[in-house]
Amino acid sequence: MSGPKDLDPSSSPRALLGAELRHAREQKGLSQAELGQLVFVSGSFIGQLEAGSRRMQPEYARLLDEVLETAGFFMRNCKAAATSKYPAYFVDVAELEAQSTAIRQYTPLLIPGLLQTAAYARAVNRAYDPTTPAETIEEWTEGRMDRTRLLDHPTKPLLWVVLDEAALRREIGGPAVMAEALRHVAGLVRRSRIIVQVLPFSAGEHPAMQGALKLMEFADAPPLVYFEGVRSSRLEDDPATVTQLRFVFDLLVASALSQGKSLALIEALAQDYVHEDHP
Incomplete structure (x- = not known):
């Protein structure tokens, strides 16, 4: 089975990243709360990442790749989702x-x-x-x-x-x-x-x-x-x-x-x- 594709930065990277996170979590049979426990955040935080309302930072991306076995997908795509004019x-x-x-x-x-x-x-x-x-x-x-x-x-x-x-x-x-x-x-x-x-x-x-x-x-x-x-x-x-x-x-x-x-x-x-x- 092929892994997730890298995101297109010209689309909505946060929304796509969130959709891939939801898919990977469900493939593992984990709830938001269960995944949150494994990466040391709350279930609501996972929900916000999946909804695209929170930016996925590198430290979380690394943990998600490890727990969900996504071969570095989330780390690779963090930069595409992090573009902003603010500090x-x-x-x-x-x-x-x-x-x-x-x-x-x-x-x-x-x-x-x-x-x-x-x-x-x-x-x-x-x-x-x-x-x-x-x-x-x-x-x-x-x-x-x-x-x-x-x-x-x-x-x-x-x-x-x-x-x-x-x-x-x-x-x-x-x-x-x-x-x-x-x-x-x-x-x-x-x-x-x-x-x-x-x-x-x-x-x-x-x-x-x-x-x-x-x-x-x-x-x-x-x-x-x-x-x-x-x-x-x-x-x-x-x-x-x-x-x-x-x-x-x-x-x-x-x-x-x-x-x-x-x-x-x-x-x-x-x-x-x-x-x-x-x-």
């Missing part, structure tokens, strides 16, 4: 955002990427790597702006953001850039496209002081939580972890300003930045 550590997150039905996010220091303006994103990218050529900074900025087009849809996904007051007061790119950025956020709120609440300094201690978090929900897959660090990231689908961090987000919402007071603060700070730029 390697962020590829899965950007694509999962586009598939999500709801995103709940807390950011302690920055306006999140989906809400950024080009000027704000450019300043952030430059700060991340001051020695990067200008054309590379522009490519990164364009990639981030591509992500913001997710909000062109009038209702999907639901985006609920808790912004720490520090993210509003940390001056990124100068007063004019901050004024534009905050007005952009306020505009999205006023168009009822997003929900934004500000977690004020006066709230004191809170359960997410150790960092940012993003929860994503899907129509046909389990929810995920995303953690981001310095040029690194991690996706977690463990149900207990996701449930615990959803509770953390709910606590942040309870401590944050109301939507009306949050919008008033954002617009007031935007006006302050305008005055700072034009004394």
Whole structure:
């Protein structure tokens, strides 16, 4: 019996790779959960690979080839399925955002990427790597702006953001850039496209002081939580972890300003930045 054929990169490589994974798993008589145990991931993760919603990384491809005896097929085809304009550590997150039905996010220091303006994103990218050529900074900025087009849809996904007051007061790119950025956020709120609440300094201690978090929900897959660090990231689908961090987000919402007071603060700070730029 002939083995699976290498994938055509011009087609939908992730979907084809997922279909081949499902075929190879069923040939072995394994459930998604059973295969997940053999390669040290959850059954839902295998399901996401088969659906093409998660990128197959080389370490998983190697294990799958060993367990399913596919003669290196998955390793050979990883590169075809991994093409993306985003940094390697962020590829899965950007694509999962586009598939999500709801995103709940807390950011302690920055306006999140989906809400950024080009000027704000450019300043952030430059700060991340001051020695990067200008054309590379522009490519990164364009990639981030591509992500913001997710909000062109009038209702999907639901985006609920808790912004720490520090993210509003940390001056990124100068007063004019901050004024534009905050007005952009306020505009999205006023168009009822997003929900934004500000977690004020006066709230004191809170359960997410150790960092940012993003929860994503899907129509046909389990929810995920995303953690981001310095040029690194991690996706977690463990149900207990996701449930615990959803509770953390709910606590942040309870401590944050109301939507009306949050919008008033954002617009007031935007006006302050305008005055700072034009004394």
